[in-house]
Every structure is written in C-alpha cells, then in structure tokens.
Amino acid sequence: MPRFSVIVPAYRVQAYLHQCLESVLSQSFTDLELIAVDDRSPDACGAIVDEFAARDPRVRAVHLPANRGLGPARNAGAAEARGDYLIYLDGDDTLAPGALRAIADRLAATGEPEVLVHGFARTDWTGEAVRDEVRAPLAEDGQDPFPLADRPELLRVLMVAWNKVYRRDFVAREGLAFPAGYYEDTPWTYPVLLTARSIATLDRVCVHYRQRPGSILATADRRHLDVLDQYDRLFAFLDRRPELESWRPVLYRRMLDHLGTVGTRPGRLPRASRAEFRRRTRAHCRRHRAPGARPAWRTRLRHALVRLGLHGTFRALLRATALGRRAAGAAASALRGLRAALLQAHYRLQLCLPVRADRAVFAAYWGRGYGCGPGALEAAFREFAPQVRTAWIARPEHQGTVPAGVRRLTPGTAAYWTALARSKYLVNNVNFDRRLVKRRGQILVQTQHGTPLKHMGLDLQERPAAARGMDFPQLLRNTAKWDYVLSGNRHTTLTWERVYPGRYTTLEYGSPRNDVFQRATSVDVARLRASLGVPEDAVALLYAPTHRDHRRTQRPALDLERLLERLDPRFVVLARAHYTHAGPLADPAGAQGRIIDVGGHPSVEELCLASDALITDYSSIMFDYANLDRPIVLLTEDWEAYEAARGVYFDVRDHPPGAVARSADELADILAGGHWRGSRSARSRAAFRERFCPYDDGRAAERVVRHVVLGQRGEAAGLPPVVPPGRRHPVPSRAASAQARSRLATVPQPAGPQTVTESR
Incomplete structure (x- = not known):
C-alpha cells in the first residue's frame, strides 16, 4: 500500500499534462501511486496517460466513458486509490521539487493528521512564481495537530482541493465526495476542514498553480452561476450536521465574500446572466442568512451591497476607491517632483562651497548596505587615516549593517547630496547617482566587485540579452569621473582598462574585500557557523x-x-x-x-x-x-x-x-x-x-589608503610588501581543522605536556 495516491484528472490539458505527471514521478520521495484520470478528453490527454502508464508501473490510467467534469473525475480516481493519503493535482499544475518528501516528513512529525494544509505559488505565463499572500495561517507551531476551532483563520487560505493532503480513511469515514459543477471545491473543502479531528500545516510551496488564459476563472460563462448551487450544497451539509451549527455565521460571511467576487470581477459573468445572478443572490442571502459577530464597517457595507444584489453599486464603489487612490498617487508624485527639484537646488548650492579634505563617503551595490570593497576600505580609512571622517550611503532597511561610529546617509536626502558635493573621497563598487558632478579636488575610487569571467562594460554591446538597454554613453560619462580603479590581478587590469576606458590610474594592489580571509581566525569561523x-x-x-x-x-x-x-x-x-x-x-x-x-x-x-x-x-x-x-x-x-x-x-x-x-x-x-x-x-x-x-595577502585595503590618502608610492615609501600565495x-x-585534529590524535605524541596552536 503506497504512502500517497496522487490523483490527476485530465481534460483539455494536453500541452501541460507531460509536465504535470513528470513533476510527480520525478519526486525524491517515491512511495506513491499516480492515478491519471482521462475525463473523456477530446485531445491527446488519454494517449499521454497511457504512455506514462506503460512507462512507469506506479502510474494507473483510468478512462471515463463520458465527460463528467472535474469533481466526478476526482471521485473516480479516489475510488481506485490504495494509498494512506490522497493528493489531488490538476492536470495543468505541478508539484514543486521535494514536495512529497516535505509532506511525508511533516505528516510523520505531526502524528498522522487527517488533513495537512500546505502552501502554493501562482505561476503566470512568464514562468514567474508568486507565493500565495495568505501565509500566516500555515505557520508550523509545534508538532501537535489541531481541530479547525483552534485555528479558524485557516478558512482564509484558498479553498481548493489541491493545497491539502487527506488521509484516505478519514475521507471514507465522513463520506466526502466532490459534486459536479464549476465550483466543486466549495462543498468539498469546507466540510473537510470542519469535520477533521486533526489538522496540520506545512509552510512550504508544494504546488505551482498555473494561471493561464482560457481557464475557468478567466472565461465569461453563465456556468459561474453554479457557485450558488454549491453553497446550497454546503448549507445542506450543515443542516445534516447540527454539531457544526456554530460555523454557519462564519460560512455565511465567506459566501458573501465569494459571491461579491464572482459578481463584480470583470470577465466572470456574461452581461445576459448578471440580472439572474443578482436575483438569485438576494434569494440565497435571505435563505441562508446567519447573523453573527459584526465585522468591520467596510466589510458590512460590502456584504450589504451583495445581499441587496447591488453589484453595480459595488463595482462603482470599487472604481471610486481606485480613482481616489490614483488621485492621491498623482498628488504624491507632484510632491516628489517638487522635493527633487528643491534637493537639486540644494546640491547646486553645495557645489559652490569648498571641498572638505577630511571627509570620505562610501557606498556599495546601490545602497544595499555595508560591505564588499568599499566596506573594507572604510575600515582601513578609520585605521590608517583617522583624520578623515567617514560616512556610508545605505537605504533605510540596510542601515543596520553600518558599524557604529560611521555616519549613515540615506539616498536622496539633503545630507546625502551635501556629502556628495563636499567630500574629498568618494568610494563605490558601482556608480554613484548619474547627476553627480565630479569636482576639482575630489577623488573617486572605483573598487569594482570581483574578477571578470563574464563580459563587462563595452564588451556587452554585442550581447543584447546581457546588456538589456544599457546606456553605453552614460557608462563612458561615469568612467570619466573615476580617478582610481582597483584590481586584484593582471587579467582584471587589462580587462577593466579596455572595457571601461578612461584616464584613471589602476591600483593593482589586490581586492580589499578579500583581506578578511587572511585575517580571520578559527574562533571567527566557529562563531559564524554557530x-x-x-x-x-x-x-x-x-x-x-x-x-x-x-x-x-x-x-x-x-x-x-x-x-x-x-x-x-x-x-x-x-x-x-x-x-x-x-x-x-x-x-x-x-x-x-x-x-x-x-x-x-x-x-x-x-x-x-x-x-x-x-x-x-x-x-x-x-x-x-x-x-x-x-x-x-x-x-x-x-x-x-x-x-x-x-x-x-x-x-x-x-x-x-x-x-x-x-x-x-x-x-x-x-x-x-x-x-x-x-x-x-x-x-x-x-x-x-x-x-x-x-x-x-590581507593588506590590499591598507595599500590603497596609503597610496590614495597618505601619498605613499612603493615599498620604499611605506607600502607593505606583498606576501606570495605560497607563504600565506x-x-x-x-x-579541515577537525580532520587535522583527527590525524594528530592517531600519531604517537612525545611524553610531557604538549600545546597545539591552530594556524591562522
């Protein structure tokens, strides 16, 4: 008996079915059976299912004699299942790599719950996967499963069949099955969560949910009226289970939210079906109304409009809200423009004031935070040229990386433009703002960020995929501002001088960001690993x-x-x-x-x-x-x-x-x-x-500071000599340290006390 029965209904998904089935069979966890149900599909789905069944004994093909729809096709697959747990996967979706292993581990850790709810990501036509925004209810708090009453916020997670795993004996005990229709997930998922005695969660993307043109939710069809019939089935289920009556107000509010979405979302209902939908919505709300806790006033207003069938008013309200947001955005944009103009005026004024010889400003990776070559040089400035006061440019979210005692500058502020206008030393591993005016008396040090293997600079002119609209004239204007460019080897020197042509001086002193590798100790390594x-x-x-x-x-x-x-x-x-x-x-x-x-x-x-x-x-x-x-x-x-x-x-x-x-x-x-x-x-x-x-050799940053700030040229003037690689x-x-200690332990040691000092 396999651990999982993965049930895949297939109807008009021939272009996606190979990828779907492969995503299951290529899982690292192999204790599974794959039940592929051909729902009398008019395309090649049936042949694809048979091809996989002939290729892999874990695949079983089920061919329905007539098209029954997604719900009955799932039921047909479940009737053939032998696994401990049931997993439903639509034929155009895929399992994420490692998903079944993670699910199996979580089920074992939580004591074999009846239902496991996991995360998913929406994948659009570009291939970009975006994690579902409702993640908080999936937090994995401990190993104990729970009933829905302990975590009712799970009802906010998308109510579909394929983001859950179901113990097969639980489904049989409760007599759960999918109905026919467009919205078959509604009267399935709510009863599943309400009746499960033990639920667990897994905060991990296990399914990639494909968003494609031509899907049910993207098609205008009167069959969207089916949502009303499915909620009738849901409340009929509650009528048969009086012990679940306390959930009726919650499900009533969920129904209002769902009907509001169907009634107002563009492209769902054809124009000829909207009046019928409004009429039936009003009847549904009267029939199933269940007052409960009062939600926020915005929610009450939305629900009232849905109950009255005023979907047009609802849409007008949404449009008015969107219009208000756009107006507020336009006003904010105008204010930003005014602020930018004032800051540029401030910068022009600062350019008229003297350059400060005791100021240096640093940045790396477009304001991402302290580090790389500029970070190593900033520390070297403080050690070898303490008379120069340093400042670091970082976006607010990265300012916590800047060491204490270093002034923090936020890009786009008056202090930022003042520092750029009046600091003598400007250090970056990318380019500063293109509006930077390089003044006489200022020194700009370009550290770069690595030895080039891939094409860079002007060599990208013949590489449109890599250049992606790069402004090469602006590149040359930027290099014209550089005074020094750092290099760690001859290959880098020759490359930079060709692809970034300019009148700068190349300092072939090593890469300052690599100094730490020669300075760190075993204690530092242990601390970092911990x-x-x-x-x-x-x-x-x-x-x-x-x-x-x-x-x-x-x-x-x-x-x-x-x-x-x-x-x-x-x-x-x-x-x-x-x-x-x-x-x-x-x-x-x-x-x-x-x-x-x-x-x-x-x-x-x-x-x-x-x-x-x-x-x-x-x-x-x-x-x-x-x-x-x-x-x-x-x-x-x-x-x-x-x-x-x-x-x-x-x-x-x-x-x-x-x-x-x-x-x-x-x-x-x-x-x-x-x-x-x-x-x-x-x-x-x-x-x-x-x-x-x-x-x-660990002293590259020192050499740069001594050369640029202190004016020392060559070893005779005070630059430290380079230690060859073989002597480092x-x-x-x-x-490696543990292996060396292990070898030492097997070698007979001389008598008497012995001290072993780890090499740096």
Whole structure:
C-alpha cells in the first residue's frame, strides 16, 4: 500500500499534462501511486496517460466513458486509490521539487493528521512564481495537530482541493465526495476542514498553480452561476450536521465574500446572466442568512451591497476607491517632483562651497548596505587615516549593517547630496547617482566587485540579452569621473582598462574585500557557523550560482534536496542566491533542515569563511574563495548557453579552481566520492590562486589608503610588501581543522605536556 495516491484528472490539458505527471514521478520521495484520470478528453490527454502508464508501473490510467467534469473525475480516481493519503493535482499544475518528501516528513512529525494544509505559488505565463499572500495561517507551531476551532483563520487560505493532503480513511469515514459543477471545491473543502479531528500545516510551496488564459476563472460563462448551487450544497451539509451549527455565521460571511467576487470581477459573468445572478443572490442571502459577530464597517457595507444584489453599486464603489487612490498617487508624485527639484537646488548650492579634505563617503551595490570593497576600505580609512571622517550611503532597511561610529546617509536626502558635493573621497563598487558632478579636488575610487569571467562594460554591446538597454554613453560619462580603479590581478587590469576606458590610474594592489580571509581566525569561523545554524560536525557547502541573462526567471539549476539525498547526512548546504534574484534558491524546510537559506545574509565573505567548500558555476565568487585555499567545485551544465548569451573571457573548464561537474549527477558523484578535496583538485586550486590571487595577502585595503590618502608610492615609501600565495596561511575550514585534529590524535605524541596552536 503506497504512502500517497496522487490523483490527476485530465481534460483539455494536453500541452501541460507531460509536465504535470513528470513533476510527480520525478519526486525524491517515491512511495506513491499516480492515478491519471482521462475525463473523456477530446485531445491527446488519454494517449499521454497511457504512455506514462506503460512507462512507469506506479502510474494507473483510468478512462471515463463520458465527460463528467472535474469533481466526478476526482471521485473516480479516489475510488481506485490504495494509498494512506490522497493528493489531488490538476492536470495543468505541478508539484514543486521535494514536495512529497516535505509532506511525508511533516505528516510523520505531526502524528498522522487527517488533513495537512500546505502552501502554493501562482505561476503566470512568464514562468514567474508568486507565493500565495495568505501565509500566516500555515505557520508550523509545534508538532501537535489541531481541530479547525483552534485555528479558524485557516478558512482564509484558498479553498481548493489541491493545497491539502487527506488521509484516505478519514475521507471514507465522513463520506466526502466532490459534486459536479464549476465550483466543486466549495462543498468539498469546507466540510473537510470542519469535520477533521486533526489538522496540520506545512509552510512550504508544494504546488505551482498555473494561471493561464482560457481557464475557468478567466472565461465569461453563465456556468459561474453554479457557485450558488454549491453553497446550497454546503448549507445542506450543515443542516445534516447540527454539531457544526456554530460555523454557519462564519460560512455565511465567506459566501458573501465569494459571491461579491464572482459578481463584480470583470470577465466572470456574461452581461445576459448578471440580472439572474443578482436575483438569485438576494434569494440565497435571505435563505441562508446567519447573523453573527459584526465585522468591520467596510466589510458590512460590502456584504450589504451583495445581499441587496447591488453589484453595480459595488463595482462603482470599487472604481471610486481606485480613482481616489490614483488621485492621491498623482498628488504624491507632484510632491516628489517638487522635493527633487528643491534637493537639486540644494546640491547646486553645495557645489559652490569648498571641498572638505577630511571627509570620505562610501557606498556599495546601490545602497544595499555595508560591505564588499568599499566596506573594507572604510575600515582601513578609520585605521590608517583617522583624520578623515567617514560616512556610508545605505537605504533605510540596510542601515543596520553600518558599524557604529560611521555616519549613515540615506539616498536622496539633503545630507546625502551635501556629502556628495563636499567630500574629498568618494568610494563605490558601482556608480554613484548619474547627476553627480565630479569636482576639482575630489577623488573617486572605483573598487569594482570581483574578477571578470563574464563580459563587462563595452564588451556587452554585442550581447543584447546581457546588456538589456544599457546606456553605453552614460557608462563612458561615469568612467570619466573615476580617478582610481582597483584590481586584484593582471587579467582584471587589462580587462577593466579596455572595457571601461578612461584616464584613471589602476591600483593593482589586490581586492580589499578579500583581506578578511587572511585575517580571520578559527574562533571567527566557529562563531559564524554557530550564528548561521550550521551543526558542529557538519560539512557546509556554500552554493552560490550566478545570474543568467538568457533566462526570464532565475530558477536554480541544481535540485539541492535531490543532491543531499545522495550525500552523507553530515553535509549541509548554505544556499546563496545572486543579489539580483529575489527569493530563496530552495525551501529551507527541505532535506530535513539540511538546507540553510543565507540569501539575506549581508556579507558573502562571512559565508565563505563559514563554509567548508564552494559550489558555483560562473560566478566571480570563485576568484575570491580561492584565497581561502578550500575546495571549489564548478557545475557547468549550461556552459554553452551562458557563453553564447553573456560571453566569457576564457573557458574556466580549461583552467578551473577545482573539480568540474558537467551535470548534477556528476556533481553528486564528485562530492560523494571525495574527489572534491582530492590532490588533483588541490593542484588546480593552487595554479588558479597563483594566477588570480597574487596580491590578496590581507593588506590590499591598507595599500590603497596609503597610496590614495597618505601619498605613499612603493615599498620604499611605506607600502607593505606583498606576501606570495605560497607563504600565506588563511584560516582553515572547520572540517579541515577537525580532520587535522583527527590525524594528530592517531600519531604517537612525545611524553610531557604538549600545546597545539591552530594556524591562522
């Protein structure tokens, strides 16, 4: 008897059915049966179902003799089910990777509840997935299941069949079944929640709900009147179950909300059916009215209009509200324009005042917060040039990352424009506001943010997918303002000077943001791992993929849960999305908590220190991570597509910093077999470090400050000499330290007290 019976009705979804069925069969949790019900579909759905049944013994095909509709098709599938739990999935939707594993784990943790409610995401025609906005009721509070009375807010979660999992014996005991009709979910989901003795929740996206043209909700049809019949069935169910009578006022209000949506949403009801809908709505409200707790006045007004059938008045009220919002938005826009004009006048006035030689202003990543090269330089300013007062530009939500004692500036304020106009030193890893006027006496330091593997600057002129409307004349105007550009190696120097042409001076002193790798201690590593929740004996893999210009959505190429299933339980993944990507790379609840989402962590350097190895693709993080002399594995399965869309300066597969995997399976083999930290990988890493990390000895920021602020040129003038890569001792990873201690324990030690000092 399988754990899950996944029931998929199919009618006119031939274009989506392959993807739907594959999403079930490719799940990492395999104890399932897939019951595909061909609802006498006139297209190829029946043939597709038979194809999958012939290919995989877990698939059973059910062909109905006549088209019955979604509800009866689900019932036909349930009649064939043998699993402990029933899962309903529409033929144009998909299960999220790892969904069944997460569901199985949650069911086991909560004592086999009768119903489990989980999250979902709406996926539109662009492929973008947006999490359902009603998430609070899904909070996973403890391991104890509960009845609906303990968490009635679950009724605000979308009332559909496919965002829940049902114990089969519970469905049989209560005699629950789907009716025919358009709105078959209504008299199914409410009785399910009302009668379940134990409910659990899972705050994770398990289903991707496809929003497509031509769907039922996007089609004007008089069959939307079916919603009224379905609520008749729901209240008839309550009539048969007097012990549930206390829920009648709640369901009555839910009905008013639902009928208001159907009656006012454009494209639902044909014009010829609206009068009938209003008339029947008034009758329904009189017949099922159940006064209860008084909601807010706006809700009472809306419900009153629905009860009276005044849907036109309701729509007019909605339009008036929207018009008021637009008017308020126009007024706010005018005020913003006036404020911007006043700020520019203030800036022009400040430009007439003297430049302050004891002021420096810093920023990184368009105001995202303290860090990267500018962060390292700001700290070096305070250490080696304390006479210069520093300020940091950050958006309000990121100002908490700025160290104490550093002045905080909010972009677009008068103080911000004053600092830009009068500070002698301007430091950034991107560009300042294009309206910045570079004054005589000001010094602008461009730190950049990494060694370039992909095409940058003017080289993007032939890469429209990557350039995406880049203003190349503005790029040249920006580079004309630069006085110094920092570089960590000769490859970077030659690239920057060609793709960002200007009269600046290149300082080939190393990357200041990498100084921390030579300065950190084992105590720092232990503290960082503890703050991230990395278990003491874990092997932490930092997964940090780059941005794909050729993709509309940035879905992760690597299924982290599937990868971890093939690895030793000690492995955990620190999942770090590219800073341009919103949202996590994987569900943190996946793989029994072995995936830690670190996308919101402010410092990528700290994540590098906390990890034992790096998994990346074409991200410049590999050049920084090489300074730690820790294992690096590259996943290059889409190299050709990336190279064609973005362009690269060399084939990193020919000169890698470690092992190279050309597929996810090969990556798993490299990690499971230990090749990721073998001698061949170490030799590749050493050659890579010699080529791309010649100056990153921990004192790059000091050299920049001594050169730019203190005027020191060369070692004779006070610049510290560069320590070659072979003589550096970066802090070892936690796993490497533990391995070294283990080897030491097996070696006979000399008599007497012995002290072991960990190298930095």
